[in-house]
Every structure is written in C-alpha cells, then in structure tokens.
Amino acid sequence: MCKVRFNDRGRLRVPWGYVGGVQCDPVEKKPFFHVYPGALAYSFGMLGCDLHCSYCQNWVTSQALRDPHAGAMPRDVTPVALADDAMRRGARLVVSTYNEPLITVEWAVDVFREARVRGLATAFVSNGNGTPRVLEFLRPHIDAYKVDLKSFDDRRYRELGGRLQPILDTITWLHDAGVWVEIVTLLIAGFNDSEKELRGLTGFIAGVSRDIPWHVTAFHTDYRMTEPGDTTPEMLLRAAQIARESGLRYIYAGNQPGRVGDLEHTYCASCGERVITRYGYLIRDYRLDERGCCPSCRAQMPGRWNSHFEPQRTSVPFLPHDRTRLSVF
Numbered sequence: 001m002c003k004v005r006f007n008d009r010g011r012l013r014v015p016w017g018y019v020g021g022v023q024c025d026p027v028e029k030k031p032f033f034h035v036y037p038g039a040l041a042y043s044f045g046m047l048g049c050d051l052h053c054s055y056c057q058n059w060v061t062s063q064a065l066r067d068p069h070a071g072a073m074p075r076d077v078t079p080v081a082l083a084d085d086a087m088r089r090g091a092r093l094v095v096s097t098y099n100e101p102l103i104t105v106e107w108a109v110d111v112f113r114e115a116r117v118r119g120l121a122t123a124f125v126s127n128g129n130g131t132p133r134v135l136e137f138l139r140p141h142i143d144a145y146k147v148d149l150k151s152f153d154d155r156r157y158r159e160l161g162g163r164l165q166p167i168l169d170t171i172t173w174l175h176d177a178g179v180w181v182e183i184v185t186l187l188i189a190g191f192n193d194s195e196k197e198l199r200g201l202t203g204f205i206a207g208v209s210r211d212i213p214w215h216v217t218a219f220h221t222d223y224r225m226t227e228p229g230d231t232t233p234e235m236l237l238r239a240a241q242i243a244r245e246s247g248l249r250y251i252y253a254g255n256q257p258g259r260v261g262d263l264e265h266t267y268c269a270s271c272g273e274r275v276i277t278r279y280g281y282l283i284r285d286y287r288l289d290e291r292g293c294c295p296s297c298r299a300q301m302p303g304r305w306n307s308h309f310e311p312q313r314t315s316v317p318f319l320p321h322d323r324t325r326l327s328v329f
C-alpha cells in the first residue's frame with residue numbers, strides 16, 4: 001500500500017537514512033496547542049503514505065511514489081545529524097511529519113532515540129492508520145501524537161485508501177497508553193461536515209477523553225480536490241458548537257486567524273479564565289504557571305507544559321549551507 005516497505009527475498013526492507021523535507025517552526029503549526037506552547041518543533045519527513053487523499057497538502061512528499069508530478073529530492077542524513085541540528089536551532093521537540101510517519105517508524109524511532117538523549121521531546125503528526133504492534137514499538141519513544149481524524153464515515157475512509165476503525169482504535173490506544181493526543185479534522189463541505197457526522201466524530205473523542213484537544217481547520221482547494229469552495233469561519237463555528245455539545249473542553253478553529261472568535265485561545269475548563277491568547281499560531285499572551293496550572297483557580301491544564309514561557313520564535317530559516325551540512329553525513 002505505502003510502496004516504501006517491501007519483502008526482499010524474505011527480508012523486510014524499510015526506509016532509513018534520508019529526509020524528504022525538514023523545517024523548524026512553531027509547534028502550534030503542527031498543530032499542537034497543549035504541547036510546550038511557543039516552542040520550536042524540528043520537523044522531518046520521508047516520502048510516501050499509505051493513503052491517497054485527494055486534498056493532501058503534503059502531496060509532493062506523501063504521493064512521491066504514486067504520482068509522477070510529485071517528489072522531493074531525498075537528502076542523506078543520520079539520526080545524530082538531525083538531533084544535533086534540532087539542538088543547534090533551539091528546538092524543544094522533534095516531530096516526524098510530512099509523509100505518514102507510521103510507515104517509516106523504524107527511522108523515526110532511531111531519530112527519537114538521539115533526540116531524547118539530548119533532552120528533546122518527540123511527536124508524530126499522523127493519519128493514525130496503525131496497528132497495536134506498530135504502536136507498541138513506538139510507545140517507549142514518543143511523547144505526543146497528533147491524529148488526523150478525517151471523517152467519521154467508513155465509506156469516506158475507503159475512498160482515501162483506508163478504514164475508519166483502525167484510526168479510532170489508534171486514538172483509544174494512544175490515550176490509554178498515556179501518550180498526549182491532539183486531534184485535527186479538516187472540515188470540507190459535503191465531505192465530512194454533516195451534523196450527524198460531526199456529532200458522531202466529536203462524541204467519539206469525548207468518549208475517549210473530554211480533555212483531548214480537537215482542532216477543526218478550514219479546507220482550501222489543494223492537489224486534486226478543486227471543489228468544494230473553501231471552508232468559511234461560520235462553518236468552523238458551527239462545528240465547534242457541535243463539539244461543545246458533545247462535551248469536548250478544548251476546541252480550536254484553525255486556518256482562519258482572527259476570524260473565529262475565541263476559538264484560537266485556551267480557556268481554563270474549571271473557571272473559564274483565558275490562559276493562552278493566540279492569533280493563528282502566534283501566541284499573544286501566556287498565563288499558565290510553572291506547573292501548567294490556571295493562574296486564577298490553580299486547576300491543572302491537561303497537556304505537556306514548559307516550566308516557563310519563552311518569547312516565541314516564529315521560524316528558523318534553513319540557509320543553503322544548512323542543507324549542505326545536512327546532506328554530507
């Protein structure tokens with residue numbers, strides 16, 4: 001399915017030793033809103049995916065083995081070089097993303113080992129199409145996991161090349177295993193935005209835990225999906241209201257900075273105090289204490305928090321000599 005793992009005369013061969021993309025930018029862009037807010041996330045990815053979403057925003061890397069128009073030049077690199085580079089850039093965590101990290105999990109684990117030795121946290125940005133076996137393999141090495149829950153309709157998942165149930169099982173498994181989970185849903189008119197579907201989807205998340213943050217983000221045309229029109233702020237607000245009625249406590253609307261009311265900010269679920277103010281992925285105000293507690297009622301916020309908040313750095317550009325440095329290992 002993924003076209004990157006194969007049986008070579010009885011030996012399993014898996015990708016290792018290269019990146020198809022690497023970037024260092026705010027963790028809020030992943031999006032993680034309850035994982036070290038304001039920190040830099042060092043993101044790396046390989047090529048390939050087990051799904052083939054027609055709206056994929058990372059299609060250049062994810063569909064590199066399916067689509068002759070896709071493809072990014074791989075650069076050879078070692079886990080040590082990546083972890084050292086993440087440190088040099090001031091990253092707080094390293095993130096396997098851009099392609100589907102579950103299909104290149106052996107490589108991610110080797111990078112994460114080096115990252116952890118240096119005190120960095122680790123995360124996946126993933127479609128969640130995993131098995132208990134791969135999750136057990138990954139579990140000792142990962143701190144946070146963002147699952148892209150694309151729909152609550154098995155027929156839609158089959159159109160993309162997967163099934164719904166394994167994604168739901170992954171979310172439950174990760175939460176039960178103590179991995180910090182956030183979920184994102186790209187809201188697409190006519191694809192996944194019916195009231196019934198949104199009630200089912202958000203009700204499922206709330207059934208796992210009401211404290212799992214749900215990011216509902218705005219679709220814009222991309223890759224092969226040239227219809228329907230872009231998702232509006234009003235559509236996001238409606239979906240957020242349904243999520244609220246389902247019992248979720250942390251609901252965020254994305255890709256529409258300044259146009260979604262209070263849905264970019266974090267509020268204390270106990271007393272209602274605003275504890276983090278955002279504009280898009282930019283943090284405008286941070287008020288949690290050193291243990292990640294509300295400054296007003298002292299309730300513990302769910303997530304992973306810094307002992308102190310440092311002014312946010314919004315990007316660390318990669319210069320031509322950086323690329324050279326990463327490619328010579």
Ligand code: SF4
Nearest residue numbers: 049051053056062127
């Ligand atoms: S699962 Fe993610 S990376 Fe893979 S095709 Fe779909 S959107 Fe792209």
